[in-house]
Amino acid sequence: MSNSVHVYDARADHATVNAQSPLAYSFQRSGMPAPGEEGRAVVGERAFLGHLILRGGAIVLDEALREVLGIGLPGRPNSLTVDADGQRSVQWLSPDEWLLIVPGDETFGLETRLRAHLGGSHVAIVDVSAGQTLIELTGEAAHGVLMKSTVYDVDPHAFTVGKGVTTIFAKTSVILRRPDESRWELIVRRSFADYVYRWLLDAGEEYGIGVARESRHESQ
Amino acid sequence: MFHIYCPYCEELREEEEFHPKGQAHIARPEEPDACSDEEWGDYLFFRDNPRGIHHEMWLHAVGCRKFFNITRNTVSYEILETYKMGEQPTVGAEHLAREEKTAREGKTDSVQVAEGGQQTVGASDAAQASVKGA
């Protein structure tokens, strides 16, 4: 029963705790090279977002999400819905599992409202924000970098905007998705973030890959 | 490297994303307490290892992480169909018999789409020839 679930805000109190993103260590150790002149491939971390895993029946979750967040579940496998300002998204992961990503400070409130709306429905909501991070890849050579890294077909004509898959990336796995024309997003496990970051720097070297300056890896 | 159609993802995905999980459609005995040791041992430990058509469970391990079923020719590695858990295969041993008959009659075109409407991949011409020539 959902009323017996103990829900608490898992985010660090940023006033007293200096949280570090999964890539904070990598940025220090491997550096943050500046993107080449043309900026053909740029990598950046969007840290401290709220990641929620929703599990349960599509109909009940879809209804609750529309009510609480204003966007519904994607109707098709391997696809993604993004809200009007691009800050909130829901992605299909499996027939009974979706990944919801929202701005970090909305996570707890959203989870609470979803639970209230879902009542005793047979669903699970798990806050996995601390376990993974989102790496953004932009630039005209972005899909070139991906082609060297994953077995999935990342040709922009095949991997269209709104598609998202869980697949193999180098020797690990990632959630790979394309929320709009210009961006690719990789959701990586915290413990593999350093590996993926260094892989990207290496694979993107020929394209002059660099790190976006705004990458924020420590909370203030 | 070949592609496998995941019935949950509804698309062809790389072989690397999957793991085989052994024989499918093994029913747990209705009344375990009433089983003889032999029946229970069969259920737990003994698996078919046919030459030809085999129904197997596979897992889309790096993907949707769901189990599903594959009907596969263990000689040619040809995948004849994939279907969801709880569903029944539409291709059986008679499919192979039919193919062999066709081969004997001198037709060599390899089947690309199984009767179930699913894809058929992975069988090299050489493997096909060795089955049909057998």
Ligand SMILES: [Zn+2]
């Ligand atoms: Zn799948």
